[in-house]
Amino acid sequence: MTLVLADWLISSADQPAQQGWGVRVVDGVVDHIGPNTELLTTYPDDDIVDAADHIVMPGFVNAHVHLYGTLAHGIPPVEGAAPDGFWSFLEDYWWPKVEDALDIAMIEAATDYVCAEMLRSGTTTFYDILEAPNAIPDALLAQKEVVERRGMRGLLSFEATERAGVEIARLGLEENARLIDSCGPGDLVGGLMSWHTVFTCSADYIVEAFGMAADRGVMSHAHVNEGVHEGEWAEANLGQRTVEFYDSIGVAGPHFLASQCVQLSDHERDLLAERDVRVTHMPLSNCEVGGGIAPMPELLDAGVTVGLGSDGYVNDFYEVMRGAFLLHKARLQDPRAMPAETVLEMATLGGAKALGLDRVGCLLPGWSADLQVVDARFPTPITQHNIADQIVLWRNHSHVRDVMVAGLWRVRRGEVLGADIDRLLAHSREQAVRLWEVGR
Template identity: 60%
Template sequence: MTLIMAGWLITSPDEIPREKYGVRVLGNTVVDVGPNQNLMKNYPDDVVVDAKEHIVLPGFVNAHTHLYGVLAHGIPVDNPPADFWEFLKDYWWPKIEDSLDKEMIAAATTWACIEMLQSGTTTFYDILEAPNSLPGGLLTERNIVKNSGLRGILSFEATERSGEKAALMGVEENIALHEISKSDELISGMMCLHTTFTCSKDFIHETHLKAKKVGLGLHVHCNEGQYEGIWCEDRYGLRPLEIYEDLGVTNSKFIASQCVHLSEEEKLIIQKNKVNVTHMPLANCEVGGGIAPIPELRDLGVVIGLGSDGYINDFYEVMRGAFFVHKARLQDPGVMQAEAVLEMATIGGAKALGLENVGKIQEGFSADLQIIDARFPTPITEENLIEQVVLWRSARHVSDVMIAGEWQVRDNQILGIDVEQARTTLHLQAKRLWEK
C-alpha cells in the first residue's frame, strides 16, 4: 500500500484541483483520495511518498502515435514535399515505412517509450506500418512495450497499397496480437486500416467484419489532407466518412484520426454515429495538412483524444499545440481552454480508445499517474493551476511516473530501460534507415 502526499492534486480536468490532497494506491488501483492529514491518520502503516512540493495528476493518454517515427527525426530531405500527398508518396512511404525492418522497429519502440515515460505518458495507441516487417513486426513491438511497463494498444496499419497479400497479412497481424494479449493487463490490440484511397470498399468492409468478430475496434486515418476528400468525391461521389457510413463501419468503436478537412455532413456523421476522433495538432502543422475543427466537434459532443503522431513525444508540447493553434485559426482567445486540452490528453483519450477506469485519479481507476515539479515562479491557485501546468510544464518537470500501481520513473530515472544503450542503438538503426 502506498500513500502519495501531494502539494496539489489534479484528479480530473473537470474537477477543482485540491491543495494538500493525496492518493492511496493498493495493488494496481486507486482506492482512496483525500486530504493528506486524513490519509495519514487512516493508513498509518502505508509506505509514504512525500510529494508536498509537487503536483500529482493523471498520466497522459497518447491516443495516436507511430513509434517508428522517431527514426525519421532529423532525416535529411533534399526537396521538401509540396503537399501532404507528395509527403506520403515521395517521402514517407518509400523512405520510411517501406524500409523498416524488425531491428529498426525494436530500437524505435524502445526510444519512443523512453520519451513518453519522460513526459508523463502512461497509455498510448500505436499504429505500425512496415510491410517488410511482416509477419511478426507488431509482436516485436509488443515485447519492447511489455518491458517498458507502459499501457499500450498496438496495431498494424493494413493497406492495399503494397498489394493484396500484404494487406491481408496486416489484418492477420492485428488478430494475432489480439489473441496473445487477451489476458494482458497492459497490452491490447486494435484493428487498423489506412485510408479510403489505399483500401478498397470491399477490403474495408471485410476487415470491419473480422474486427467485429474478434471484438476489436477499428481505426482509420481520415481526411488528414485535402487529397483524400477530393479523391473520394472524384471516384465515388462521396466524402470519406460518407463512404464509411455507407459501409456500416461508423459506430462507437470506430476511431477516425486526424479529421482535418471535414464537410459539414461529415461532422454530423461523426456526431450521429458516436465516432471517436483523435487530434494531432503539431504533426498536422508539420506536414502542412491543416488544422482540424476540434472546437466545433467538441461543441457537437464528440469524444476526442490527443496524439503526438510520432512527431514530438513530449506530451506537454502536444498540449500546448492544441491550446494555441485553434485560437489562431478561429481568431478567438476564448476557445480551447487549458481544461479542455488536459481533458483530451487524459480521460478524453481513454474514452476514445475504449478504455475503462483509465484517465482519472479516482477510486476504482487504474493507478496511472505522474508527479511534476510545483515550483512555479508565480503563485498557484485552484483557478490557475491547470493552465499553469498546460502552459509552463514540460518533460523536464516530470519526476515520477506510476502505471497500474508500479513505478516506472522514480526521481527522474526510468526504471528497467538503459537509456544510453537505447540512444546508441537508435542512432545506429536510424543511420541504417537513412542510408537505404
C-alpha cells in the same frame, strides 16, 4: 499500499483540483483519495511518497503515435527538396524512404526509445499504428515484448493497406488479428484493428477488417482526411466524402476511431457527432505535413469524444498540449477557444475514452493507478482556477519527477527505471542510419 501525498491533486481533468490532497494505491488501483492529513491518519502503516511542492495527476494518454516515426526525424529530403504537398509527402517521401524500408530491428529500437521518452514526459498509455509492409509477419509481436518490458499500457496495431499488393494486404489483417488474439483481458498491452485510408483500401477490404475487429470485440482505426487529398479523392472516386463513405458501408459508429480529421465538410462533422465516432487530434504533425488545423473545438462542442496524440512527431506531451491550446485560438481568433482544462482532459480521460479504455485517465477509487508527479514550483501561485493553465503552458518533460503505471513506479526522480537512456539513444541512432541508407 502506498500513499502519494501532494501539494495538489488533480483526480480528473473535469473536476476541480484539490490542495493538500493525495492518493492511496493498493494492488495497482486507486483505493482512496482525500486530504493528506486524513490519509495519514487512516493508513498510518502505508509506505509514504512525499510529493510536497508537486502536483499528482493522471498519466497522459497518447491516443495516436507512430513509434517508428522517431527514426525519420531529420531524414534527408527527396533529392534535396521537401515534399510540396500531402500526396508527394506520402508517395515520394514517407512510403519509400520510411515505411517500406523498416524492418523488425528498427521497429524494436524505435519502440524501446520512444516508450522511455514518453514515460519521462508523463505518458502512461499510448496507441501505436505501425505501417511497415516489409517487416511482417510478427512485427507487432516483437513490439509487444518491448512495451511489456517497459511496463507501459499500450494498444498496438498494424496499418493494413492494399497499396503494396494482395499478399501484404492479407498479411496486414492477419498481423492485427494475431496481436489481438495474443492479448488477454487484464494485460497492459492490447490491440486494435487498423487500415490506412479509403484511397489505399477498397470497400470490401475495409468491411472485412471492421468485421474482424467486431468479432474480437476491439475497435477499428483509420486516418481520415489528414489533408485535402482524401476527401477530394473520395468525392471523385466514391461519389461521396470520406466520412459519408464510412457511414454508407456501416463503419461510422462508436467502434470506429478516426484520427486526424483535419479537412472535414459540414456534413462530415455532423456525421461524426451523430454516429458517435471517436476522434484523435494531432495538432503539431498536422502543421508539419501542411494538412491544416483540425476543427476540434467545433467537434467538441458537438459532443464528439476527442483524444490527443503526438503522431510520433513531438512526443513530449506537454508540447503537444501547448500546440492544441494555442493553435485553435489563433485559427478562430478567439482567446476563449480550447481552454486549458479541455486540453488537459483530451490528454487524459478524453484519450482513454477515444481508445475505449475502461477506468483509465482519472485517479478515482477503483481506477487504474496511472499517475505522474509534476513539479509545482511556478513563479506565481497555483489556484484552482489557474492550475490547468500553469500545467499546459509552463511545464514540460523536465518537470516530471515520478511516473506510475498500474501501481508500479516506472519513473523515479526523473529516471526511467530499468532503462539505460544513453544505450537506447545510441541504438536508435544506429537503426536510423540503417533506415536512411535503405531508403536512399
